[in-house]
Amino acid sequence: MSSDLATADSPVLAVARRAREAAAELAPLPRAAKDAALRAIADALVARAAEITAANAEDVDRARAAGTAESVIDRLTLTEERIAAIASDVRDVAGLPDPVGEVVRGYTLPNGLDVRQVRVPLGVVGIIYEARPNVTADAAALCLKSGNAVLLRGSASAYRSNTALVDVLRDAVVGAGLPADVIQLVPGESRDSVQELMRARGLVDVLIPRGGASLIRTVVEGSTVPVIETGTGNCHVYVDAEADLAMAVGILLNSKAQRVSVCNAAETLLVHQDIADAFLPLALAALADAGVTVHGDDAVLKAAEGSGATVLPATDEDWEAEYLSYDIAAAVVPSLDAAVAHIRRWTSGHTEAIVTTSQAAARRFTRLVDSTTVAVNASTRFTDGGEFGFGAEIGISTQKLHARGPMGLPELTSTKYIVTGDGHVRGEATQTVGGAADAG
Numbered sequence: 001m002s003s004d005l006a007t008a009d010s011p012v013l014a015v016a017r018r019a020r021e022a023a024a025e026l027a028p029l030p031r032a033a034k035d036a037a038l039r040a041i042a043d044a045l046v047a048r049a050a051e052i053t054a055a056n057a058e059d060v061d062r063a064r065a066a067g068t069a070e071s072v073i074d075r076l077t078l079t080e081e082r083i084a085a086i087a088s089d090v091r092d093v094a095g096l097p098d099p100v101g102e103v104v105r106g107y108t109l110p111n112g113l114d115v116r117q118v119r120v121p122l123g124v125v126g127i128i129y130e131a132r133p134n135v136t137a138d139a140a141a142l143c144l145k146s147g148n149a150v151l152l153r154g155s156a157s158a159y160r161s162n163t164a165l166v167d168v169l170r171d172a173v174v175g176a177g178l179p180a181d182v183i184q185l186v187p188g189e190s191r192d193s194v195q196e197l198m199r200a201r202g203l204v205d206v207l208i209p210r211g212g213a214s215l216i217r218t219v220v221e222g223s224t225v226p227v228i229e230t231g232t233g234n235c236h237v238y239v240d241a242e243a244d245l246a247m248a249v250g251i252l253l254n255s256k257a258q259r260v261s262v263c264n265a266a267e268t269l270l271v272h273q274d275i276a277d278a279f280l281p282l283a284l285a286a287l288a289d290a291g292v293t294v295h296g297d298d299a300v301l302k303a304a305e306g307s308g309a310t311v312l313p314a315t316d317e318d319w320e321a322e323y324l325s326y327d328i329a330a331a332v333v334p335s336l337d338a339a340v341a342h343i344r345r346w347t348s349g350h351t352e353a354i355v356t357t358s359q360a361a362a363r364r365f366t367r368l369v370d371s372t373t374v375a376v377n378a379s380t381r382f383t384d385g386g387e388f389g390f391g392a393e394i395g396i397s398t399q400k401l402h403a404r405g406p407m408g409l410p411e412l413t414s415t416k417y418i419v420t421g422d423g424h425v426r427g428e429a430t431q432t433v434g435g436a437a438d439a440g
Contacts, residue, residue: 011187012196015151016203019124022181023149027121029178031098034145037176038094041141042087044172045165049083055164056133063131063157071261071324076131076158086134089392090141096390099409100147114420119413121147123205126186126197127394128153128219130211133161138392139208140169140183146412151204153186153197155211198223208407210395213322228407231398232322233263233350235380238339238365239283240356241274247377248279248355249286254379255353257290261324263396264351264383268319269294269330270339276303276332283330284309292326299332319346336361340368347371349398351383372398372405 026034045052056078063073099119106116125148127139136152143150154162166185174180186193198207201224209219213232220227237255239248255266271279280303287294288309294300295318296311304311311330318329319342333339343352353375354365362376373383383406385393390408397403403411 010196012193013200013203015181015184015186016124016197016200018181019149019151019184020203022179023121023123023147025179026144026149026182027100027123027147029147031100033177034098034147035094037144037173037178038090038141040172040176041137041144041169042090042094044168044175045083045087045090045137048168049080052083052161052164052168053078053080056158056161058160059133059158068157069325072131072157074259074261076133076161078133078161082134086137089138089386092386093141093145093392093409096145096409098145099413102410104415111424112422113424116418116420117415118418119410120416122412122414124149124151124203125412126151126153126200126204126207126225128194128197128207128209128211128215130155130215131157132210133158133165135210136162136165137169139394140166142392142394142409142412144173144178144182146409148412149182149184151184151186151197153194156189159189195222198225201225208395228395228397228403228411229399230395231263231350232348233265233396234268234320234322234346234348235264235266235351235353235383236268236270236339236343236347237266237353237355237380238270238333238336238343239272239275239279240336240354240358240361240365241272242358242361243272243275243279243355244357245275245279245282249282251353251355251377251379252283253286253290255381256287256328257292257326258379258381260326262381263322264380265324266353266380267321267323267328268342268346269328270342271300271330271332272336272339273299273332273334280304280332281307284311287328290326292328295327295329297331300330322348336364337368340365343369343371350396351375351380353378353380372396 060077063076102119104117108114125143129135140150162185169183170180186197204225207223207225208228209216210230220229237252284304284307294311295314297314301311314329349371351373352369352371355377356362366374385406385408388406393406396406
């Protein structure tokens with residue numbers, strides 16, 4: 001840590017220093033202590049739900065008065081039912097194996113040295129996120145379980161909600177015997193506090209941005225703290241020539257309309273030309289019934305004539321859009337490879353789905369598509385830490401380093417090597433197992 005950071009007088013750096021001290025206390029604790037704190041958090045969320053929803057109602061009222069889109073308000077809103085679901089997720093995290101101390105690999109060298117690579121906490125994790133107060137509890141639970149202190153910087157639009165939530169979480173962990181500062185809200189509602197957090201290298205070990213493309217780009221490009229990049233969700237559903245029509249309609253509707261304001265909702269439909277005449281009338285009618293506006297290519301526009309469906313001409317902006325609304329882009333493609341080419345050009349690398357009865361088509365699609373998740377005959381909505389059995393998720397990483405896809409507990413750890421000998425010393429001629437000379 002630089003001497004400047006160690007002594008600088010700033011509310012943001014002050015909470016970061018306290019987090020670093022708390023992280024050192026938390027890291028060696030056994031699983032039982034962390035799980036007890038998580039169960040206390042879950043109980044407190046339910047017991048103090050009225051307090052949380054009252055604070056949240058103030059944020060929602062302000063957002064509506066400011067003309068905020070309903071899709072954003074949906075993400076902002078907390079109800080007692082949603083809080084109960086968050087508490088259930090926290091209990092699920094408590095029931096998961098503790099990643100800390102897990103041996104990733106271990107072996108004994110020919111000279112008798114025992115080498116083990118084990119999982120350890122990252123340390124202090126900063127989360128920068130938008131208008132989703134549920135992230136506050138999810139992130140705190142996952143960081144606590146993986147032995148990390150967490151600094152939470154939500155958006156100004158959710159400040160009252162996040163303040164109430166963090167008060168509940170801190171009271172719960174203190175009651176369970178852990179330091180309160182393992183969970184902290186970064187002070188301030190202006191962008192200055194975000195900028196300060198992004199430059200707290202040496203106090204904060206990693207930043208995870210969770211939100212829209214603009215937020216993610218700002219953090220990735222402006223941070224001196226290492227960043228795990230989460231991404232936007234321009235997800236595709238491809239209906240193959242050999243698809244079951246009823247299955248395809250069901251998967252399409254669930255992927256698009258089950259909840260439109262989330263990153264794993266489908267934003268583009270691709271249909272093989274050999275099945276388009278049979279499938280598009282069914283799909284357009286179902287989408288219309290669900291209130292979805294289609295942005296289609298010429299073939300989709302032609303198929304929509306006289307159908308009553310709302311179909312607008314698609315532009316390049318539609319192919320790359322993450323709508324987060326009741327809109328979907330749609331195109332007819334001549335082949336599976338053409339669908340893959342379209343996806344490669346426009347995808348954000350999140351989730352793509354194929355609907356097909358052909359094992360050969362499914363295998364080819366999964367080999368050629370390079371996104372965090374490729375679904376075969378399943379909705380894109382399953383790309384989620386809870387659905388994958390992680391209990392909850394810290395976000396969905398679309399990068400290719402360290403963590404990719406839904407990030408659960410293992411992705412919130414690093415590793416260290418423990419080397420055990422019996423008086424071993426290294427001679428000048430010592431070589432590695434592979435025969436390479438000292439890498440010094």
